[in-house]
Amino acid sequence: MRIHKEGHSMLLKTLILVVVALVLLYFFTPIYVYGAGIVVFSLLYLFLLRFFRFPNRPQLTDDGVVYAPADGTVVVIEKTFEGEYFKDERIQVSIFMSVWNVHINWYPIKGVVDYFRHHHGKFLVAWHPKSSTENERTTVVLNNGKSQILLRQIAGFLARRIVCYAKEGEKIEQNQQMGFIKFGSRVDLFFPIGTEINVELNQKTTGGQTVIAKLK
Template structure:
């Protein structure tokens, strides 16, 4: 288990701030040790909560050209047929994964391939499960084409708490299945758009592990 690079500076700054708060309380209330102990306990819990959010466990993906693996830890909240209007402009199976603040927020490639399209969209911060969040919230769109020519589209979507999306992709880059391509802070969602011929292997409400859970099989 390691700490993700997106959280290292924040954690150092937070540790300094919380340490200063504890020192001030200790010096300001020398005759009331209970106040110091209470403050110390609260700040330790707060630091540990933020620390766990940025954990980055090692993931071993069982590579399979037919499999579409989950791009994130979380819970499946949408499985439906829809029209992808931004880039693919055809009917697709949409699978959406909601990431709560306690999930690992590393985003991983569901398939192997080359990035054929990428775009960042500024937007709102509706709650991630809101039906309009995938078209109105701050988001990115990533399309990766597999070696067999199948295009898979993903969206990183910021939620009400997630105010920063990070991505590590550019058009023309090659990615392996399960390789990290982004990170979203503090609660968010990832949508995956697959061909109608894909065989879905998950159910609504099912928990997923990024880079490990098989969402679907491609022809």
Template sequence: MTIHKEGYKSIAIATLIFVILNLLSFFFISASAPLISWIIFVGLLGLLLFIISFFRLPNRTHTFGEDKVICPADGKVVVIEEVFDEEYFHDKRLQVSIFMSPANVHVNRNPISGEVIYSKYHKGKYLVAWHPKSSTENERHSVVLKTGNTEILVKQIAGALAKRIVNYLKAGMKVKQNEELGFIKFGSRVDLLLPVGTEVNVQLGQAVKGGVDVLATLKK
């Protein structure tokens, strides 16, 4: 397991705060209230370890397949339904949404190989990620990947805690399945908009792993 590059700055800042606060606690509190000083140390250490864990990048054996749509993120499947897409397709699509808690790995990966034909950032609200309107009203970044005649929209959505979406893709790029698409910090959601009739291989409430589990199978 390694640490994702998006975490270097955050971990450095968290470590500095950990050291400064514990030095202050040692010089001003430990002599008169050692128990409180220890509580501060343990609490800050737990927070630091959580931040380090949030940016972890585990080693995995990825799943590949030209007709397979691989899960772009770790988390739990919270939506499988037909929706009308007003952003790009302007018709009905099959939406599959994955909710990522702060405890999940937060790197996002390309579900298919192909060409990036659309990439756009949208400012927005910070509703909780499982809110039905979060897909259209929250801060988000949408990309459309095209393989053959099939187009898939992948939408990174900020949640109540997430305040920064990182996306690495630009229109015109050629990308490969399971390469990094981006990163969302501290709790979020990823939506996929698939062609109606696509065979979905996951179920509501199912825990999935990005780059590993097959989310859907494309029609040939």
């Protein structure tokens, strides 16, 4: 199993803390407390290893489709006003990522990064309607030469750090890594009105594999 680079530092620091804690438990607590500590800390570390896993997946490419930028569950499909960049009505598709999902984010199309912003904000639960505009988030607008889509990484109640590799003017490939969100979070996509959406509410998505929409 590969571990994503965003987890290397946290895993090393956690391992050091676990070793120190177990040494203290060994010398200063009854043996049954030490045994319980081994079990609890082992489970915690295994959870972190699983969270930062980097799955082996084929890099699919198709200029006519938009692939899922994240693993998770589709929680929103609706027309909404996008007020940061387009300032008009768009089709919003939102994918909620639980702590059990892979938290890597991928570029859903090939093209150029037209716009990038990181916004500081609150840490409402990721499925809260206001999290899209009030939470810690990034906004990335991608242009494939024919149309633009907006992708927004949103921090959740547990997600306190968003990593995004996007740079304005950068050429990107479909299913190239875009970033990483640590712990529960959400990714929003905003499409032009009339875009054919290929997912349904509560559908599970696999990042870089599930077709979210077809572009005209």
